[in-house]
Amino acid sequence: MSGSALESRKEETGKSRGVHIHVNHVVKTFGDKEVLKGVDLAIEPGEFVAIVGKSGSGKSTLLRLIAGLDALTDGQLLFDGVPVKESQSKATMMYQDSRLLPWKKVIENVGLGLKGNWREKAERVLDAVGLLPFQKEWPSTLSGGQKQRVALARALVHEPSLLLLDEPLSALDALTRLEMQNLIERIWLDLGFTALLVTHDVREAVRLADRIILIEDGQIALDIPNHAKRPRQLSDISLALLEKNVVERIMGAPERE
């Protein structure tokens, strides 16, 4: 129903919108605590990268730095070769809690911060996530999954060249999560933005990403490509294997004599 609406938007813009991200020896400290200890990372335009790690490993901090929400302590962050602060590239973010404004109707939430003829744009994107019939509802009447769909629509309506996903699905039930993963993958395939997903769910990382990065103790401990065929199938055996590898690496591989 919705793919066509999004594809037509892609044709309008006429090019891949993904941004190239260059993380150059980034350090972030909070007080005495060094949360990121010199992270180097390059992300290709249109790539879908998942960052996994235990809580407190610094993965969310890295995402917030890339989003421009916090300042770097040291190092360099470039979008298409330009420092993030000066970059024209648009990054939008989906949070774990949907952060829909409860005092705005669904459609107004999607159109937040848009100028000019926003309603038409917002309607189109809301349709793409399958929630157009709910446009006049208050957010408080929606289910958790629906709220995240609206949040996704709100992030997409700005036509981002980078979509940041900060554990957006971790509060959802398993079935809704699968649905949302399919939706996110389909929209990403349609639009070609760069996507950066932070998650503690390795299965989710493996299902969605081209590349899985493990952050441990403020440093990149692992960087594995994921060549599984798109769109990803639940039954794909290579995904299960990759998941097993990553989980074993995180938990510490069983000791061998």
Add this chain to the structure above:
Amino acid sequence: MKTKVVQQALPWLLPLLLLAGWQVCSSIELISSQLFPSPATVLLSAWNLILTGELAYHIEASLSRAFIGGLIGGGIGFILGMLNGLSRTSFRLTDTTVQMIRTIPHLALVPLVIIWLGIDEGSKIFLVALGVMFPVYINTLHGIRTVDAGYIEMGRMYGLKGYQLFREILLPGALPSIFVGIRYALGVMWLTLIIAETIATNEGIGYLATNAREFMQTDIIIISIILYALLGKLADLLAHWGERRALRWHPSYNIQN
């Protein structure tokens, strides 16, 4: 259907019985009709006051004081609360002073205010404004302070800043708290007005009561008390109505659910 009527009538049963008892007691001179004029006498006096136009005259005087004083005090409290909620410098500069003045019971100023401003409108409006200011100030400040920081961060990410951020996120987020302040302030407003009008005035409902005391017209005193009750209730209803309209999005004001 029948039970519904009974249910709705039930709260009124006790007051009606009391009224009837009062009427009977006065009619058979069980209690002094001089001290306790019967409800019928009170109604008759009220009717006479309406006919002479006296009632409307005094109500108008009181209402205009309440309205002007409330508007000035509420306006100052609101603006100050906003400023101090939004700007740390403004907070540092004024909050201590405001809190200091707040600890003075504003009615203790009555003698001084009469000397300064005389017994005409100025003194009444000043006292009402002073009384109304603090609850509005404190609740506005609290409302702004407690707006979810996540909403503000999200709004900034989607390009809201300055006035837009204020209009879309800060003000609506603070509104529930502001309304608590307004409703509380209305109570303070009437209380202040009653005291101020009883002590020094030559028109208004308070004057009606004080003047009636000189001539032992208990019926008119009772009318003034009822008037205050009615006006207070009316103001509260108006505020409640405004609250419901402005906070339709809020789950606890949502009538359908």
